[in-house]
Amino acid sequence: MKIFLNILVICLMLFSSKEITAQKDSIAQQRKARKMVRQGNKLYEQKQFTDASVAYQKALGNNASYDKASYNLGNALYQNKNFKEAAPQYELSAKTAEDKSSKAEAYHNLGNSMMETKNYQAAVDAYKNSLRNNPNDDETRYNLAVAQKLLDKQNKDNKDNKDNKNKDNKDKKDKDNKDKDDKNKDKDKKDGDDDKDKKDKDDKDKDGKGDKDKDKKQDPNKDDKKDQKHKPKPQQGKMSPQQIKQLLESLNNEEKKTQKKMNAKKAKGKKIKQEKDW
Template sequence: MKNVLTYILLLLSITVVAQDKTEEKAALKLKLKAQSFVAEANDLADSDAFVEAEMEYRKALSIKPTQVAGAYNLGHQYIKKGNFEEALYRNQQAAKNATTKEEKHNAFHNMGNILMEEKKCKEAVEAYKSALRSDPSDDETRYNFALAKACAKQQEDDNPQDDDKDGENNKDKDDSKDKDKDKEQEDNKDKDQQDKEDQGDKDKKDGDQDKDEEGAPKDDKESDPKEGDKENQQNQPQPGQMSPQQIKNLLEAMNNQEQKVQEKINAQKVKGAKQQTDKDW
């Protein structure tokens, strides 16, 4: 039984080793294939066949994304074409997958150069720092690092800091809000004052309509006791004159007197005339 178990374990170990060797062979095969694509791309790049070279580099990276040489060399070609955005991405890819200090140094050095081309001096300083960590003895990197520091300081002096800008912007916004609030209050105050003035004008106008042409209130004039006294005085006879009622009474008396005289005359006429009597039948 013990021999059987030993045989099984030995068989399993042989299988694992064989599998590992198969995976290693597959990885090595991919690596060699990627290297062949990179080599072909390098030859095309030397012949200024950029499009064909770019295609071969991409083939190498598609089968082995961690292929440092493919990403680094493709980034270098993008720098030559002025495509700094893509060049920066490819050098970042190379720096991430780099396994040696030399690979890291070269990738970060190129990243610093790209950032300087884009006037991003502060970011370039950090890239050159990373490059010098991998190779402090590189004179070109040290020189570029000094230029990047001077450029970053100049940019900082020329432009206010972002914090100060934000503070100023916030202050301006607060001041603007306060001014708008004050203006709104002033407008409301003016509106209230105008409403009061308009109401006053309306009341005054209504009051004027209640007055007659002489400016006196109509109701007051109608109920003015002085006006009633004037009417009574007009109905009363003036000194040396008869009142209408007196004239009326005098006319009635004259008419009565005339009627009495007329009746008297008529009576005398009847008394002097002959009287005839009717016959009796």
């Protein structure tokens, strides 16, 4: 039992020693953090905002919940126009601040950072949070009114842009559909014209062939006659006077013979007038 009590006492002493050491380290870090903040403030007053930012970051490295360090770091970044980097520092300061006045100031500056980045919705929210902690701050109330007005304008512009974009898309779609319809109509018209031309050609070929067949049917010897028409006729040979005399005598003799035969048959039938073929 005595041994157990001794061990317990030793453990308590060790724990107390560590706790005391931790407390001493924490106090040392807090002192160092405050020292870095004071150094940063001097640099800030000299408008050496970059160096001041480094000092404030070192202070936060020793004490992460040091709201004055985060608030001042936000201010230094804001002065260097690093508005996006300043915003989270103000948010941290607003969360760690112990009094409402400090919270109100952090939210007010957060709203200013959001205004600079044109994030008007976040600015409105920040100014409202600032007024919840300090309702009597007229400057914050004025900034809230400006932020709300800019937010309304931004929303209206976004809506108009969206409507215009939708209208442009609709007009483009309608135009594409119209062009497509016109193209189809032109294609249909061209196909119709081609079909008509083809039909006319077929009809023409058919008519031409029909006329040709018809002509051939009506006069199958037309081509032969045409050929004969253009065939040269044989020229009659010239006869001498003696040949002509002999020919006439021969004809007279033939005529006499024929007359005798006709007279012989006269009683048998009516005489048929014979036409000469020469």
